[in-house]
Amino acid sequence: MKPLLIRDIGILAGIHPEGTAVLQGSMMANLPVLNDAWLLCANGFILDFGNMNNIPTQLPPDTNIFSVNGGAIFPSWCDSHSHIVFAASREEEFVMKIKGKSYEEIAANGGGILNSAEKMQTADESELYDAAFARLNDMIGQGTGALEIKSGYGLTLESELKMLRVIKRLKENSPIPIKATLLAAHTYPLAYKESHQAYISMIVEELLPAVYQEGLADYFDVFCEKGFFSVEETDQLLAAAAHYGLKPKIHANQLSVSGGVEIALKHKAISVDHLEATDALVIGSMTNHYTIATLLPSCSLFLRIPYANARGLIDANIPVAIASDYNPGSTPSGNMNLVVSLACINLRMLPEESINAATINGAAAMELGHELGSITKGKRANFFITRTLSSIAFLPYSFGQSQIEHIVLNGEFY
Ligand SMILES: N=CN[C@@H](CCC(=O)O)C(=O)O
Numbered sequence: 001m002k003p004l005l006i007r008d009i010g011i012l013a014g015i016h017p018e019g020t021a022v023l024q025g026s027m028m029a030n031l032p033v034l035n036d037a038w039l040l041c042a043n044g045f046i047l048d049f050g051n052m053n054n055i056p057t058q059l060p061p062d063t064n065i066f067s068v069n070g071g072a073i074f075p076s077w078c079d080s081h082s083h084i085v086f087a088a089s090r091e092e093e094f095v096m097k098i099k100g101k102s103y104e105e106i107a108a109n110g111g112g113i114l115n116s117a118e119k120m121q122t123a124d125e126s127e128l129y130d131a132a133f134a135r136l137n138d139m140i141g142q143g144t145g146a147l148e149i150k151s152g153y154g155l156t157l158e159s160e161l162k163m164l165r166v167i168k169r170l171k172e173n174s175p176i177p178i179k180a181t182l183l184a185a186h187t188y189p190l191a192y193k194e195s196h197q198a199y200i201s202m203i204v205e206e207l208l209p210a211v212y213q214e215g216l217a218d219y220f221d222v223f224c225e226k227g228f229f230s231v232e233e234t235d236q237l238l239a240a241a242a243h244y245g246l247k248p249k250i251h252a253n254q255l256s257v258s259g260g261v262e263i264a265l266k267h268k269a270i271s272v273d274h275l276e277a278t279d280a281l282v283i284g285s286m287t288n289h290y291t292i293a294t295l296l297p298s299c300s301l302f303l304r305i306p307y308a309n310a311r312g313l314i315d316a317n318i319p320v321a322i323a324s325d326y327n328p329g330s331t332p333s334g335n336m337n338l339v340v341s342l343a344c345i346n347l348r349m350l351p352e353e354s355i356n357a358a359t360i361n362g363a364a365a366m367e368l369g370h371e372l373g374s375i376t377k378g379k380r381a382n383f384f385i386t387r388t389l390s391s392i393a394f395l396p397y398s399f400g401q402s403q404i405e406h407i408v409l410n411g412e413f414y
């Protein structure tokens with residue numbers, strides 16, 4: 001791998017100082033930039049950067065020199081919440097929603113997660129892998145440079161393991177870091193509708209030990225919601241997962257104020273995700289914890305549900321990340337550029353706040369902050385190069401229109 005010097009960078013964005021772990025409160029609006037810059041990468045990492053006035057004259061041998069002619073560079077998006085392993089799309093539910101059915105009504109009639117789970121039972125593992133790899137590739141092309149992927153469409157021992165093995169293969173073959181999350185507690189399979197404890201026992205006594213043995217998961221997730229998993233069931237599951245060293249990243253308060261946030265905080269969750277239904281009490285309970293609030297504005301757009309109270313969370317000094325939630329039901333899109341625009345438009349986050357939420361705070365929500373999420377010396381050289389931008393704000397402002405011209409991963413053009 002040859003060293004790479006990029007020159008004539010109009011805006012080099014996200015040059016957070018070494019050691020910046022996560023941003024909260026007013027710091028979220030601080031996106032440090034350098035204008036008229038160069039950037040040097042070697043062995044897959046960021047070696048140095050500076051102003052064009054001081055471009056290095058002594059370069060490592062064989063350095064490739066590339067001018068971006070005034071284009072901007074941003075650290076790759078760190079997408080900390082996705083469900084990209086699935087067997088089939090669900091556009092029939094999309095049409096049902098257009099005709100007036102709600103997400104809950106569709107789910108209660110065997111659609112939703114159960115619809116995906118039924119198809120997962122018979123899905124071929126290598127076909128699942130190929131389809132997920134194609135989605136991953138699309139996301140990388142849209143600027144994503146780190147990704148979390150959940151199971152949760154298996155809902156049986158065999159199918160959850162099948163999904164996690166697909167994620168493991170994606171991890172092994174992906175050019176970007178991937179974190180795996182066990183989400184067997186996504187919904188109750190029909191057979192367990194009246195015997196929740198039997199399904200929980202399967203997760204605790206069979207699935208968790210098997211997942212641990214094969215090293216298939218980094219995190220544990222529960223959909224804590226009315227009609228899905230109760231607070232008590234979530235508590236029980238998170239305690240069991242902790243025995244296997246799996247920290248929580250949970251779905252909470254998507255459809256109602258569920259108590260999921262408080263139980264996640266009790267178990268020291270890395271993040272609580274969704275929060276479309278969040279009142280002042282929930283925000284109050286999150287202050288003085290390190291748990292990140294991961295907001296998913298494309299899900300609100302697609303389901304026509306309320307948007308999370310990002311301003312309330314930021315004003316209460318809670319670190320906010322944003323992520324795609326790419327899945328076949330509530331968010332069939334993994335485009336983080338759109339997520340960043342929606343965060344500005346509908347979460348009323350400033351462009352700087354949105355970009356930080358999708359980069360450095362997204363990395364923190366996957367415990368990858370030491371290697372990703374900013375343009376910092378020593379970090380992995382994952383970033384994207386855009387056309388010339390009149391300002392940082394132009395990126396989210398030009399919503400739905402890609403400004404990306406090149407992707408660099410591990411210090412090489414992708
Ligand atoms: N809410 C739970 N899980 C997914 C949707 C799953 C589905 O509908 O397939 C979400 O994050 O939105």
Ligand SMILES: [Zn+2]
Pocket residue numbers: 081082083251325327
């Ligand atoms: Zn989700």
